[in-house]
Amino acid sequence: MTSIGPAVTAEYASGAAHIIENPFRCDNCHGLNIGGARVLSLPMNTAREDAMGAYWHSQDPDYWHPQFVQGQDYPDVPDHVARPASEAHTCMSVSAYMSAILMARSVIEAVAKDNGIDSGNLFKKIDAMHGKGLINEFAKKTAHTIRTFGNDMAHGDFAVEVDSADAKGVVTFMDYILREVYQAPAELQRLQDAADARKTA
Structure with missing residues (x-):
């Protein structure tokens, strides 16, 4: 990334620190991004803009x-x-951890419904997936x-916070369920089709 300031560098106070933001251009795709940093102080004279622009040469x-x-x-x-499974990953990538966990929980229920398990709460649906042999004991x-996390x-109970490790674990194991039910059997x-084709060749 290359700074294309400092003339348009923005600066505003946030608590005890200043936040400076500056436009950057990607060296590969040439797209624009805004980069920001928190600094304790900035010069209060006519060299302010030059100083803020020079900041990005070392930071x-x-x-x-x-x-x-x-x-x-x-x-x-x-x-x-x-689609909702992919959205859980998207939520993770922008630090929307509660949304990622909620979406992962919904994906588990969608997997059950997609396999004909429509009745009962999610607890019963998960047990039914195991009973039908769709998932093994570990996947259960x-x-x-x-389900418990979500x-x-x-x-509507949000009193207990979740962090990135919680959300990453939930989304990772959501992927495990999808692999168990769909991806591994397809692979x-x-x-097997390739092996059969070799026999008849």
Whole structure:
């Protein structure tokens, strides 16, 4: 990234620190981003703009706008399940941790419904998935952990905060469930088809 300030550098106070923001141009794609940093003090004279611009020659921004938004591809997962699963990853990438957990919880329920398990609460749906052989014992425990994390928020209880480690764990194990139910069987079927093709060749 290359700073294209300092003439348009913005500066405003935030508590005891100043926040300076500056436009940058990507050296690869030439797209524009805004980089920002928190500093304790800035010069109060005619050299202010030059000083703020020079700041970026020795420092990297603390944060960027827009943030890098990252979804996920699930080629072997039905679209109506894959889209919310990808959205859980997108929420993670912009630090929307509660939203990521809530979306992951909803994905588990969508998996159950996609496999004909419509009745009962999510607890019963997860047990039914295990009973039908869709998920193994470890995946069952994983799904119940995701359900537990998301339950309070699903019912409007937000008193207990979640952090990035919580959300990352939930989304990672959501992916495990999708692999167990959809992706691994699809990969195995392709391998079996390839093996059968070799026999008949």
